[in-house]
Amino acid sequence: MTSTPTADAAIEVRDLTKTFGSFTALDSFELVVPRGQVTGFLGPNGAGKSTTIRILLGLLRASSGRATVLGQDPWTRAVRIHHDLAYVPGDTNLWPGLTGGEAIDVLTRRDRSAAHRRRREELIERFELDPTKRCRTYSKGNRQKVSLIAALSRDVELYIMDEPTSGLDPLMEAIFTDEVSRLREDGRTVLLSSHILAEVEKLCDTVTIIRAGQAVESGTLPELRHLTRSTVVATTSADPAPLRALDGVHDLVEDRGTLRFDVDDAAVHDVLPVLTALDATALTITPPSLEDLFLRHYGDDLTQDAEGER
């Protein structure tokens, strides 16, 4: 596991366990969110993301282990940490009788500066929210916009977002991506739980993948990519036997002069001269996407889940 010193971490979770009766939702879970970075938090339904986030917000008490948020224990220092963090829940419940604008005001009641007002207006415009409508009339996407505008308008050190783009259309998702990029340029810290791999791939410096309450991978995207294989496609009329003979080359298929195979990261160096000797052209080497990484970890689980639901 990573051992970033606490001073550089906005969030540090060590050996965290949370049980609900006999069910273990978090099992010696570890998470480090470095300051000034965007950390992606990935895992399938029920893996424990929201449970972790609730502990970080002081809404749930850990069964054992340690969670530190901005140097504080969230359970005993909830008031303190909420001064310095903004939270976006994935399923926003709002006051039905308030307008969107009023709901934003309630959610940001500590922030009353002129700068905050300007930022609020800017975000309302960017996310194309009509703040005069009552919350009860908002669609899911519009409720989500209220949460996002409230959180993003706050001038805080840490932003914790639990699937913040659920319900947003692609245009609004692009605005969200842009806003988080700005936070990052501005040196803020973001923990972003998401199912949208492209979003995580675009935004996140480091990623932690959780499965059944345990961290299964954690690191920068290039570090995680090293754990898997790149895909090579090339055209050649020569016999690819020398490639097959190489360690680190997997699943080679040949189709009318096009070769396709996977290669371990460490073996790319050995493969290139062989491809040259085979007179290969139209060569592409594609690193694994986050989706490949994710499916490698969850492919079996997801298939089983889908079967269970049928």
Ligand SMILES: Nc1ncnc2c1ncn2[C@@H]1O[C@H](COP(=O)(O)OP(=O)(O)OP(=O)(O)O)[C@@H](O)[C@H]1O
């Ligand atoms: N209050 C609770 N009582 C009992 N079990 C709970 C409770 N809260 C969460 N769980 C269980 O803990 C596990 C983790 O749930 P959690 O909501 O953290 O998952 P998640 O990763 O956020 O999933 P999703 O992607 O669907 O939001 C699930 O199996 C869930 O049923």
Ligand SMILES: [Mg+2]
């Ligand atoms: Mg959740």
